[in-house]
Amino acid sequence: MRSALIEVLKCLRCGTDDLHFIIKKKDDLEVTQGSVTCRRCGLTYSIKDGILNCLVYSDSVVRAARRVYEKSKESLVKNDISPQKLAQREHLESNYRHDTVINFNELLLRLNAEQGWALDIGAGTCWTTAGLAGRGYRPVAIDISADNKLELGRQHFDKDIYFDRVLADVNHLPFRPEVFSLAFASAALHHSRNLDLSLSQIFRTMKSLGRLEIANEPVRGLAEAFQTNIGHLEGPDDVIEKHYGIRTWMKALERAGFAGRYLFPDNIRQRLATGGFIGRHKFYYLAGFTAKLYKFPWAKFILERILFYSGMHLFGLPLIYTGEKTPANQNLAGDNDGK
Ligand SMILES: [Zn+2]
CATH class of the missing domain: 3.40.50.150 (Vaccinia Virus protein VP39)
Known part of the structure:
Protein backbone atom coordinates (compact mmCIF):
# COMPACT_ATOMS: atom_id res chain seq x y z
CA MET A 1 0.00 0.00 0.00
CA ARG A 2 0.92 3.63 -0.39
CA SER A 3 0.60 6.25 2.33
CA ALA A 4 -2.23 8.03 0.47
CA LEU A 5 -4.58 5.17 1.36
CA ILE A 6 -4.73 6.62 4.89
CA GLU A 7 -7.06 9.29 3.41
CA VAL A 8 -9.86 6.74 3.11
CA LEU A 9 -9.21 4.32 6.00
CA LYS A 10 -10.88 4.16 9.37
CA CYS A 11 -10.41 1.95 12.41
CA LEU A 12 -12.74 -1.04 12.38
CA ARG A 13 -12.90 -1.23 16.17
CA CYS A 14 -13.50 2.38 17.24
CA GLY A 15 -14.35 4.07 13.94
CA THR A 16 -11.83 6.90 14.13
CA ASP A 17 -9.82 8.01 11.12
CA ASP A 18 -6.94 9.13 13.36
CA LEU A 19 -4.46 6.52 12.15
CA HIS A 20 -0.69 6.35 12.35
CA PHE A 21 1.25 4.91 9.42
CA ILE A 22 4.55 3.15 10.14
CA ILE A 23 6.92 2.26 7.30
CA LYS A 24 9.39 -0.56 7.90
CA LYS A 25 10.31 -1.43 4.33
CA LYS A 26 9.45 0.00 0.96
CA ASP A 27 10.42 -0.43 -2.66
CA ASP A 28 10.00 1.89 -5.63
CA LEU A 29 6.27 1.04 -5.85
CA GLU A 30 4.87 0.95 -2.35
CA VAL A 31 5.36 0.24 1.33
CA THR A 32 5.96 -3.48 1.54
CA GLN A 33 6.23 -3.86 5.29
CA GLY A 34 4.89 -1.79 8.13
CA SER A 35 1.67 -1.10 9.95
CA VAL A 36 -1.25 1.22 10.50
CA THR A 37 -2.10 1.85 14.15
CA CYS A 38 -5.21 3.49 15.56
CA ARG A 39 -4.25 6.45 17.75
CA ARG A 40 -7.49 6.19 19.73
CA CYS A 41 -7.91 2.47 20.55
CA GLY A 42 -4.42 1.20 19.75
CA LEU A 43 -5.46 -1.53 17.33
CA THR A 44 -2.70 -2.31 14.83
CA TYR A 45 -3.19 -3.46 11.23
CA SER A 46 -0.10 -5.03 9.69
CA ILE A 47 1.29 -4.52 6.19
CA LYS A 48 2.96 -7.58 4.68
CA ASP A 49 4.19 -7.88 1.08
CA GLY A 50 2.45 -4.57 0.40
CA ILE A 51 -0.95 -5.83 1.57
CA LEU A 52 -2.73 -4.16 4.50
CA ASN A 53 -4.47 -6.68 6.73
CA PRO A 265 -24.81 -9.56 -20.74
CA ASP A 266 -22.34 -9.00 -23.52
CA ASN A 267 -20.90 -12.51 -23.16
CA ILE A 268 -24.34 -13.99 -23.91
CA ARG A 269 -24.80 -11.53 -26.80
CA GLN A 270 -21.50 -12.66 -28.32
CA ARG A 271 -22.22 -16.33 -27.83
CA LEU A 272 -25.68 -15.92 -29.36
CA ALA A 273 -24.10 -14.22 -32.36
CA THR A 274 -21.56 -17.00 -32.84
CA GLY A 275 -23.60 -19.95 -31.53
CA GLY A 276 -20.66 -20.56 -29.23
CA PHE A 277 -22.41 -22.26 -26.32
CA ILE A 278 -20.79 -25.26 -24.68
CA GLY A 279 -21.97 -27.82 -22.16
CA ARG A 280 -20.80 -25.62 -19.28
CA HIS A 281 -23.48 -23.05 -20.08
CA LYS A 282 -26.89 -23.37 -18.53
CA PHE A 283 -29.74 -24.56 -20.79
CA TYR A 284 -27.22 -25.51 -23.41
CA TYR A 285 -29.68 -26.89 -26.00
CA LEU A 286 -32.14 -24.04 -25.62
CA ALA A 287 -29.26 -21.55 -25.89
CA GLY A 288 -28.14 -23.22 -29.12
CA PHE A 289 -31.65 -22.98 -30.57
CA THR A 290 -31.95 -19.32 -29.51
CA ALA A 291 -28.62 -18.61 -31.21
CA LYS A 292 -30.13 -19.85 -34.50
CA LEU A 293 -32.93 -17.27 -34.21
CA TYR A 294 -30.56 -14.53 -33.06
CA LYS A 295 -29.25 -13.83 -36.56
CA PHE A 296 -32.62 -12.24 -37.40
CA PRO A 297 -32.74 -8.60 -36.23
CA TRP A 298 -36.37 -8.92 -35.04
CA ALA A 299 -35.44 -11.91 -32.87
CA LYS A 300 -32.46 -10.05 -31.45
CA PHE A 301 -34.71 -7.11 -30.54
CA ILE A 302 -37.34 -9.34 -28.93
CA LEU A 303 -34.77 -11.34 -26.96
CA GLU A 304 -32.72 -8.44 -25.64
CA ARG A 305 -35.49 -5.91 -25.05
CA ILE A 306 -38.87 -7.54 -24.68
CA LEU A 307 -37.97 -10.94 -23.23
CA PHE A 308 -34.94 -9.83 -21.18
CA TYR A 309 -36.57 -9.62 -17.74
CA SER A 310 -38.74 -12.70 -18.18
CA GLY A 311 -35.64 -14.51 -19.44
CA MET A 312 -33.76 -13.37 -16.34
CA HIS A 313 -36.54 -14.66 -14.08
CA LEU A 314 -36.84 -17.94 -15.89
CA PHE A 315 -33.28 -18.80 -16.90
CA GLY A 316 -31.03 -16.45 -14.91
ZN1 LIG B 1 -9.46 2.32 16.85
Whole structure:
Protein backbone atom coordinates (compact mmCIF):
# COMPACT_ATOMS: atom_id res chain seq x y z
CA MET A 1 0.00 0.00 0.00
CA ARG A 2 0.92 3.63 -0.39
CA SER A 3 0.60 6.25 2.33
CA ALA A 4 -2.23 8.03 0.47
CA LEU A 5 -4.58 5.17 1.36
CA ILE A 6 -4.73 6.62 4.89
CA GLU A 7 -7.06 9.29 3.41
CA VAL A 8 -9.86 6.74 3.11
CA LEU A 9 -9.21 4.32 6.00
CA LYS A 10 -10.88 4.16 9.37
CA CYS A 11 -10.41 1.95 12.41
CA LEU A 12 -12.74 -1.04 12.38
CA ARG A 13 -12.90 -1.23 16.17
CA CYS A 14 -13.50 2.38 17.24
CA GLY A 15 -14.35 4.07 13.94
CA THR A 16 -11.83 6.90 14.13
CA ASP A 17 -9.82 8.01 11.12
CA ASP A 18 -6.94 9.13 13.36
CA LEU A 19 -4.46 6.52 12.15
CA HIS A 20 -0.69 6.35 12.35
CA PHE A 21 1.25 4.91 9.42
CA ILE A 22 4.55 3.15 10.14
CA ILE A 23 6.92 2.26 7.30
CA LYS A 24 9.39 -0.56 7.90
CA LYS A 25 10.31 -1.43 4.33
CA LYS A 26 9.45 0.00 0.96
CA ASP A 27 10.42 -0.43 -2.66
CA ASP A 28 10.00 1.89 -5.63
CA LEU A 29 6.27 1.04 -5.85
CA GLU A 30 4.87 0.95 -2.35
CA VAL A 31 5.36 0.24 1.33
CA THR A 32 5.96 -3.48 1.54
CA GLN A 33 6.23 -3.86 5.29
CA GLY A 34 4.89 -1.79 8.13
CA SER A 35 1.67 -1.10 9.95
CA VAL A 36 -1.25 1.22 10.50
CA THR A 37 -2.10 1.85 14.15
CA CYS A 38 -5.21 3.49 15.56
CA ARG A 39 -4.25 6.45 17.75
CA ARG A 40 -7.49 6.19 19.73
CA CYS A 41 -7.91 2.47 20.55
CA GLY A 42 -4.42 1.20 19.75
CA LEU A 43 -5.46 -1.53 17.33
CA THR A 44 -2.70 -2.31 14.83
CA TYR A 45 -3.19 -3.46 11.23
CA SER A 46 -0.10 -5.03 9.69
CA ILE A 47 1.29 -4.52 6.19
CA LYS A 48 2.96 -7.58 4.68
CA ASP A 49 4.19 -7.88 1.08
CA GLY A 50 2.45 -4.57 0.40
CA ILE A 51 -0.95 -5.83 1.57
CA LEU A 52 -2.73 -4.16 4.50
CA ASN A 53 -4.47 -6.68 6.73
CA CYS A 54 -7.85 -5.45 7.99
CA LEU A 55 -9.34 -8.88 8.68
CA VAL A 56 -9.64 -8.21 12.39
CA TYR A 57 -13.25 -9.40 12.51
CA SER A 58 -12.89 -12.56 10.46
CA ASP A 59 -15.54 -15.08 11.43
CA SER A 60 -15.72 -18.84 10.86
CA VAL A 61 -17.17 -18.39 7.34
CA VAL A 62 -14.27 -16.16 6.29
CA ARG A 63 -11.71 -18.45 7.94
CA ALA A 64 -13.15 -21.53 6.17
CA ALA A 65 -12.99 -19.78 2.79
CA ARG A 66 -9.42 -18.64 3.49
CA ARG A 67 -8.41 -22.26 4.13
CA VAL A 68 -9.93 -23.30 0.80
CA TYR A 69 -7.91 -20.66 -1.06
CA GLU A 70 -4.76 -21.66 0.82
CA LYS A 71 -5.21 -25.31 -0.19
CA SER A 72 -6.04 -24.39 -3.76
CA LYS A 73 -2.79 -22.40 -3.91
CA GLU A 74 -0.84 -25.41 -2.67
CA SER A 75 -2.30 -27.60 -5.41
CA LEU A 76 -1.56 -24.98 -8.08
CA VAL A 77 2.07 -24.70 -7.01
CA LYS A 78 2.55 -28.29 -8.24
CA ASN A 79 1.31 -27.27 -11.71
CA ASP A 80 4.11 -24.74 -11.96
CA ILE A 81 2.11 -21.93 -13.61
CA SER A 82 3.93 -18.60 -13.62
CA PRO A 83 2.63 -15.81 -11.35
CA GLN A 84 1.97 -13.68 -14.48
CA LYS A 85 -0.31 -16.38 -15.87
CA LEU A 86 -2.01 -16.90 -12.52
CA ALA A 87 -2.61 -13.15 -12.27
CA GLN A 88 -4.44 -13.37 -15.63
CA ARG A 89 -6.38 -16.37 -14.20
CA GLU A 90 -5.02 -18.80 -16.77
CA HIS A 91 -5.53 -21.61 -14.26
CA LEU A 92 -9.32 -21.15 -14.60
CA GLU A 93 -11.55 -22.74 -17.22
CA SER A 94 -11.00 -20.75 -20.43
CA ASN A 95 -14.67 -20.19 -21.38
CA TYR A 96 -15.47 -18.88 -17.91
CA ARG A 97 -12.46 -16.57 -18.06
CA HIS A 98 -13.41 -15.40 -21.54
CA ASP A 99 -17.04 -14.64 -20.54
CA THR A 100 -16.05 -12.65 -17.47
CA VAL A 101 -13.45 -10.64 -19.42
CA ILE A 102 -16.02 -9.76 -22.13
CA ASN A 103 -18.45 -8.42 -19.53
CA PHE A 104 -15.72 -6.49 -17.72
CA ASN A 105 -14.41 -4.93 -20.94
CA GLU A 106 -17.92 -3.76 -21.78
CA LEU A 107 -18.14 -2.22 -18.32
CA LEU A 108 -14.86 -0.36 -18.86
CA LEU A 109 -16.36 1.20 -21.99
CA ARG A 110 -19.34 2.44 -19.92
CA LEU A 111 -17.09 4.14 -17.36
CA ASN A 112 -15.95 7.69 -17.82
CA ALA A 113 -12.29 8.29 -17.14
CA GLU A 114 -12.18 9.24 -13.44
CA GLN A 115 -9.68 10.32 -10.84
CA GLY A 116 -11.60 9.23 -7.73
CA TRP A 117 -11.13 6.34 -5.34
CA ALA A 118 -12.70 3.07 -6.47
CA LEU A 119 -13.42 -0.09 -4.50
CA ASP A 120 -12.94 -3.47 -6.17
CA ILE A 121 -14.80 -5.98 -4.01
CA GLY A 122 -13.52 -9.56 -3.98
CA ALA A 123 -10.82 -8.52 -6.43
CA GLY A 124 -9.10 -11.93 -6.48
CA THR A 125 -5.98 -11.75 -8.64
CA CYS A 126 -6.73 -8.03 -9.23
CA TRP A 127 -7.15 -8.30 -13.03
CA THR A 128 -10.22 -6.06 -12.77
CA THR A 129 -8.51 -3.65 -10.36
CA ALA A 130 -5.76 -3.18 -12.93
CA GLY A 131 -8.45 -2.38 -15.53
CA LEU A 132 -10.00 0.26 -13.27
CA ALA A 133 -6.57 1.79 -12.65
CA GLY A 134 -6.15 1.93 -16.43
CA ARG A 135 -9.29 4.11 -16.60
CA GLY A 136 -7.68 6.62 -14.23
CA TYR A 137 -9.27 5.55 -10.93
CA ARG A 138 -7.36 5.06 -7.70
CA PRO A 139 -8.64 1.59 -7.00
CA VAL A 140 -8.41 -0.39 -3.80
CA ALA A 141 -8.57 -4.16 -4.22
CA ILE A 142 -10.15 -5.99 -1.32
CA ASP A 143 -10.36 -9.72 -0.82
CA ILE A 144 -10.44 -12.09 2.13
CA SER A 145 -7.36 -13.96 0.92
CA ALA A 146 -3.93 -13.13 -0.41
CA ASP A 147 -3.21 -16.74 -1.40
CA ASN A 148 -3.17 -16.81 -5.17
CA LYS A 149 -5.34 -13.69 -4.95
CA LEU A 150 -4.20 -10.27 -3.66
CA GLU A 151 -0.54 -11.37 -3.64
CA LEU A 152 -0.73 -11.65 -7.44
CA GLY A 153 -1.75 -7.98 -7.68
CA ARG A 154 1.87 -6.94 -8.06
CA GLN A 155 2.02 -8.76 -11.40
CA HIS A 156 -0.24 -6.05 -12.85
CA PHE A 157 1.80 -3.07 -11.61
CA ASP A 158 3.74 -1.02 -14.14
CA LYS A 159 4.68 2.62 -14.51
CA ASP A 160 1.02 3.61 -15.09
CA ILE A 161 -0.86 0.94 -13.14
CA TYR A 162 -0.91 0.91 -9.35
CA PHE A 163 -3.59 0.08 -6.79
CA ASP A 164 -3.70 -0.60 -3.06
CA ARG A 165 -4.49 -4.06 -1.74
CA VAL A 166 -6.35 -4.67 1.50
CA LEU A 167 -7.37 -7.91 3.16
CA ALA A 168 -10.92 -7.10 4.22
CA ASP A 169 -14.38 -8.58 4.54
CA VAL A 170 -17.08 -6.74 2.57
CA ASN A 171 -19.26 -6.98 5.69
CA HIS A 172 -16.66 -5.04 7.75
CA LEU A 173 -15.23 -2.42 5.44
CA PRO A 174 -12.33 -0.46 6.97
CA PHE A 175 -13.15 2.70 5.01
CA ARG A 176 -14.56 6.11 5.92
CA PRO A 177 -18.06 7.05 4.78
CA GLU A 178 -18.51 8.53 1.30
CA VAL A 179 -15.04 8.08 -0.12
CA PHE A 180 -15.51 5.94 -3.24
CA SER A 181 -16.72 7.33 -6.57
CA LEU A 182 -17.09 3.77 -7.83
CA ALA A 183 -17.76 0.44 -6.20
CA PHE A 184 -17.36 -2.65 -8.33
CA ALA A 185 -17.80 -6.40 -7.91
CA SER A 186 -17.24 -9.19 -10.43
CA ALA A 187 -18.48 -12.63 -9.40
CA ALA A 188 -17.87 -11.73 -5.76
CA LEU A 189 -21.09 -10.75 -3.98
CA HIS A 190 -22.63 -14.20 -4.34
CA HIS A 191 -19.91 -15.38 -1.95
CA SER A 192 -21.21 -13.07 0.78
CA ARG A 193 -23.08 -14.70 3.63
CA ASN A 194 -25.32 -11.62 3.94
CA LEU A 195 -26.10 -9.69 0.77
CA ASP A 196 -28.06 -6.94 2.58
CA LEU A 197 -25.21 -6.27 5.01
CA SER A 198 -22.64 -6.26 2.19
CA LEU A 199 -24.67 -3.80 0.12
CA SER A 200 -25.27 -1.50 3.11
CA GLN A 201 -21.52 -1.47 3.82
CA ILE A 202 -20.74 -0.65 0.20
CA PHE A 203 -23.42 2.07 0.20
CA ARG A 204 -21.92 3.67 3.32
CA THR A 205 -18.44 3.98 1.82
CA MET A 206 -19.66 5.41 -1.51
CA LYS A 207 -19.98 9.07 -2.43
CA SER A 208 -23.44 10.42 -3.10
CA LEU A 209 -24.32 9.59 -6.72
CA GLY A 210 -21.30 7.31 -6.82
CA ARG A 211 -21.53 4.41 -9.25
CA LEU A 212 -22.12 0.81 -8.39
CA GLU A 213 -21.20 -1.71 -11.07
CA ILE A 214 -21.84 -5.42 -10.64
CA ALA A 215 -20.92 -8.03 -13.22
CA ASN A 216 -20.72 -11.78 -13.63
CA GLU A 217 -22.72 -12.74 -10.55
CA PRO A 218 -24.60 -15.98 -11.18
CA VAL A 219 -28.39 -15.57 -11.14
CA ARG A 220 -30.61 -18.53 -10.49
CA GLY A 221 -33.53 -18.94 -12.87
CA LEU A 222 -36.90 -20.39 -11.88
CA ALA A 223 -36.47 -23.12 -14.49
CA GLU A 224 -33.34 -24.30 -12.69
CA ALA A 225 -35.46 -25.84 -9.97
CA PHE A 226 -36.02 -28.68 -12.44
CA GLN A 227 -32.44 -29.34 -13.39
CA THR A 228 -29.31 -30.32 -11.54
CA ASN A 229 -26.81 -28.18 -13.42
CA ILE A 230 -27.01 -24.79 -11.71
CA GLY A 231 -24.08 -23.29 -13.52
CA HIS A 232 -20.49 -22.66 -12.72
CA LEU A 233 -19.33 -23.12 -9.15
CA GLU A 234 -16.01 -21.57 -8.26
CA GLY A 235 -14.81 -23.63 -5.40
CA PRO A 236 -15.53 -26.49 -3.06
CA ASP A 237 -18.56 -26.35 -0.82
CA ASP A 238 -16.98 -24.45 1.99
CA VAL A 239 -16.81 -21.21 0.04
CA ILE A 240 -20.31 -19.78 0.26
CA GLU A 241 -22.10 -19.91 -3.10
CA LYS A 242 -25.46 -18.16 -3.18
CA HIS A 243 -27.22 -18.14 -6.52
CA TYR A 244 -30.09 -15.72 -5.95
CA GLY A 245 -32.96 -15.14 -8.35
CA ILE A 246 -33.15 -11.78 -10.11
CA ARG A 247 -36.01 -10.63 -7.84
CA THR A 248 -33.79 -11.09 -4.77
CA TRP A 249 -31.04 -9.01 -6.38
CA MET A 250 -33.47 -6.28 -7.44
CA LYS A 251 -35.07 -6.00 -4.01
CA ALA A 252 -31.74 -6.08 -2.15
CA LEU A 253 -30.20 -3.36 -4.34
CA GLU A 254 -33.26 -1.16 -4.00
CA ARG A 255 -33.43 -1.69 -0.21
CA ALA A 256 -29.77 -0.70 0.10
CA GLY A 257 -30.52 2.61 -1.64
CA PHE A 258 -29.26 2.04 -5.17
CA ALA A 259 -31.10 2.97 -8.34
CA GLY A 260 -29.99 1.41 -11.58
CA ARG A 261 -30.69 -0.91 -14.44
CA TYR A 262 -29.89 -4.44 -15.52
CA LEU A 263 -28.11 -4.98 -18.80
CA PHE A 264 -28.17 -7.80 -21.29
CA PRO A 265 -24.81 -9.56 -20.74
CA ASP A 266 -22.34 -9.00 -23.52
CA ASN A 267 -20.90 -12.51 -23.16
CA ILE A 268 -24.34 -13.99 -23.91
CA ARG A 269 -24.80 -11.53 -26.80
CA GLN A 270 -21.50 -12.66 -28.32
CA ARG A 271 -22.22 -16.33 -27.83
CA LEU A 272 -25.68 -15.92 -29.36
CA ALA A 273 -24.10 -14.22 -32.36
CA THR A 274 -21.56 -17.00 -32.84
CA GLY A 275 -23.60 -19.95 -31.53
CA GLY A 276 -20.66 -20.56 -29.23
CA PHE A 277 -22.41 -22.26 -26.32
CA ILE A 278 -20.79 -25.26 -24.68
CA GLY A 279 -21.97 -27.82 -22.16
CA ARG A 280 -20.80 -25.62 -19.28
CA HIS A 281 -23.48 -23.05 -20.08
CA LYS A 282 -26.89 -23.37 -18.53
CA PHE A 283 -29.74 -24.56 -20.79
CA TYR A 284 -27.22 -25.51 -23.41
CA TYR A 285 -29.68 -26.89 -26.00
CA LEU A 286 -32.14 -24.04 -25.62
CA ALA A 287 -29.26 -21.55 -25.89
CA GLY A 288 -28.14 -23.22 -29.12
CA PHE A 289 -31.65 -22.98 -30.57
CA THR A 290 -31.95 -19.32 -29.51
CA ALA A 291 -28.62 -18.61 -31.21
CA LYS A 292 -30.13 -19.85 -34.50
CA LEU A 293 -32.93 -17.27 -34.21
CA TYR A 294 -30.56 -14.53 -33.06
CA LYS A 295 -29.25 -13.83 -36.56
CA PHE A 296 -32.62 -12.24 -37.40
CA PRO A 297 -32.74 -8.60 -36.23
CA TRP A 298 -36.37 -8.92 -35.04
CA ALA A 299 -35.44 -11.91 -32.87
CA LYS A 300 -32.46 -10.05 -31.45
CA PHE A 301 -34.71 -7.11 -30.54
CA ILE A 302 -37.34 -9.34 -28.93
CA LEU A 303 -34.77 -11.34 -26.96
CA GLU A 304 -32.72 -8.44 -25.64
CA ARG A 305 -35.49 -5.91 -25.05
CA ILE A 306 -38.87 -7.54 -24.68
CA LEU A 307 -37.97 -10.94 -23.23
CA PHE A 308 -34.94 -9.83 -21.18
CA TYR A 309 -36.57 -9.62 -17.74
CA SER A 310 -38.74 -12.70 -18.18
CA GLY A 311 -35.64 -14.51 -19.44
CA MET A 312 -33.76 -13.37 -16.34
CA HIS A 313 -36.54 -14.66 -14.08
CA LEU A 314 -36.84 -17.94 -15.89
CA PHE A 315 -33.28 -18.80 -16.90
CA GLY A 316 -31.03 -16.45 -14.91
CA LEU A 317 -28.41 -14.79 -17.11
CA PRO A 318 -25.20 -13.46 -15.46
CA LEU A 319 -26.02 -10.30 -13.53
CA ILE A 320 -24.85 -7.05 -15.11
CA TYR A 321 -26.00 -4.08 -13.07
CA THR A 322 -25.16 -0.42 -13.43
CA GLY A 323 -26.51 1.89 -10.77
CA GLU A 324 -25.82 4.77 -8.47
CA LYS A 325 -26.14 5.68 -4.81
CA THR A 326 -29.33 7.67 -4.50
CA PRO A 327 -28.87 10.70 -2.24
CA ALA A 328 -32.46 10.45 -0.94
CA ASN A 329 -31.64 7.30 0.99
CA GLN A 330 -28.40 8.45 2.53
CA ASN A 331 -29.76 9.03 6.01
CA LEU A 332 -31.31 5.59 6.15
CA ALA A 333 -28.02 3.78 5.95
CA GLY A 334 -26.34 4.20 9.31
CA ASP A 335 -22.77 3.42 10.11
CA ASN A 336 -23.42 -0.03 11.47
CA ASP A 337 -20.16 -1.87 11.19
CA GLY A 338 -18.91 -2.88 14.55
CA LYS A 339 -18.38 0.51 16.15
ZN1 LIG B 1 -9.46 2.32 16.85
